[in-house]
Amino acid sequence: MTKRFRQDEDGAAMVEYSILIGIITAAVIAIIVAVGAWVTTQWTTLCGVLPGATCP
Incomplete structure (x- = not known):
């Protein structure tokens, strides 16, 4: 069980993708x-340059 847990990289990949999406x-x-x-x-x-323009 511990070997399988150490070899499972799905959680780490999900964290990396989450950080990348955040950036x-x-x-x-x-x-x-x-x-x-x-x-x-x-x-x-542009509004200041145009003659007769009313700027908000």
């Missing part, structure tokens, strides 16, 4: 936040 999720959220901030800045800049 990917955090990176995607950070990218979405960064792109959102960039778009907001660009939109504000």
Whole structure:
């Protein structure tokens, strides 16, 4: 029984995949936040440059 328990790597693989999914999720959220901030800045800049534009 102990040999089988030591050779079973399913639990370790699941933990590794869970950590990998967590890292990917955090990176995607950070990218979405960064792109959102960039778009907001660009939109504000464009709104300020256009004559007669009303900026919110």
